Amino acid sequence: MSKVLDGKVALVTGSGKNIGRAIALRLAQDGAAVIVNGRSDQAALDGVVREIEAGGGRAITAIADVSDAAAVARMTEDAVAQLGGIDILVSNAGLRRQTPFLDMGLAEWREILSVALDGAFILAKAVVPHMIRRGGGALVALSGISTHVGTPNRCHVSASKAGLEGLVRALAIELAPHQITANCVAPGSVDTVRGAAAGARPSTLGDQSIPLQRKASVDDIAGMVRYLSGPEGAYVTGQTIHVNGGLYLT
Secondary structure, three states: OOOOOOOOEEEEOOOOOHHHHHHHHHHHHOOOEEEEEEOOOHHHHHHHHHHHHHOOOOEEEEEOOOOOHHHHHHHHHHHHHHHOOOOEEEEOOOOOOOOOHHHOOHHHHHHHHHHHOHHHHHHHHHHHHHHHHOOOEEEEEEOOOHHHHOOOOOHHHHHHHHHHHHHHHHHHHHHHHHOEEEEEEEEOOEOOOOOHHHOOOOHHHOHHHOOOOOOEOHHHHHHHHHHHHOHHHOOOOOOEEEEOOOOOOO
16 A cells, blocks of 8 residues: 655654654655664664664665755765655754853854754755755754743753744745745654753753643654645645643644
8 A cells, every 4th residue: 555655755864863763763654765864873873774674664874964064965965866856854953952141152052053053954955956856845844842931051952943943934935836845843841862961851841841741752743743744734834833732832
């Protein structure tokens, strides 16, 4: 039986673990060939590819720092050569730090923005021409709740995600004539393994504050990305979709 994303190719950045891995697996489950991207951990990327292949799907790995335009260009061209094109771009890669504003240096500020915001711009520049040639596509970027509720010690993360949402809204209008949608998914508190650099989870995002009384699973987030990437979401564009169990209401 055919699957709804058969014939589609998806590039998912930061997909060696956590939310990115879940997104890659979900898109592959519904028929997309997936480019599994990460900055350095080849073993993790290979593991995701093996999972996809074990389920009957197709996937390749691509090591590239999304803040490096030349590396992204090489990754895109290699992927197009192997898989024929790109229809779905999920900009999931991001960095998190916990640093008080008064202790934050400009280098750290720029480092955080270079991935979530600059990276999304660089990726879209590389991928959109291929989407246009294929008659359309879907851009989905991972934002977050912090930029909406004002989380201490993460002003650079909040700024990068606020800029990301603005970029996506602008692209939604500019790319609509090409039948390319652009949306953000903004998770709340998600049950993932946090990297050491991310610091402790902010107390404002604790389980006790969530009306549904649990953190999101990575599959909760992947399900929304899958919706926006497929035909069901083809008339949704320029939106930030909050997936947070009622923790933040728009």
